[in-house]
Amino acid sequence: MAVLPLRDRAGNVLLAVRPLAERELPSLPAALVVAVHAGAVLMMLDRRRRQWELPGGVREPGETCREAAVRELAEETGIHGVALTFAAVAEFALAEPARRESLAVYRTELATAPRLTLSDEGLGFRWWPPGDPVDADMSPLDAELAARVATT
Structure with missing residues (x-):
């Protein structure tokens, strides 16, 4: 794992990754999902930023962070009905x-490889083993989150 803070090429910085009880979770603007299958993490190629990222996105009015994570995972990947932790x-x-900004991060362990469906936000999918190098076209911040969460 990298030492934090960690900066990406756009100047964004991952400052900290804090464990917290979900019941103590404040109202946060967005959620990400670390979907793990056979030791690899699902990354999607974001159409706008042209980089590999974790699925997730902004919370809609009235949604909890968990509901946003469930919705975003389904919208961006076609994965439905999985348990999130x-x-x-x-x-x-x-x-x-x-x-x-702080984001909620959820994890799901997939026993079988899901059938993935591209949305208009994505250009592709890949399964990234967290021990592998982070390519130049991958968000180093999302890769670091994936590595930390996939192994918990």
Whole structure:
């Protein structure tokens, strides 16, 4: 695992990954999902940023972080009906616009490889083993989150 803080090429910084009881989870703006199968983590190629990232996204009005994680996983990958475990809160210093933001991170262990469905947000999928190098086209921040959460 990398030493934090960790910076990406856009100037975003992963400041901390904190374990927390889900009942203590504050209202956060977004959630990510670390989906693990056979020791590898599902990454999707984001159409807008053109980099490999974890599935997830912004919470809609009235949603909990867990509901956002379930919805985003289904919308972005076609994965439905899997159990999610709350894993951590990830704290970031984001560059554009400059702000501090924390996200809820969930984990799911998939016994079988799911049938994946691309959304209009993604260009592809890959299973990334957390021990492998982080390619230049992969978000180092998401890769670090994946590595930390996949092994818990």
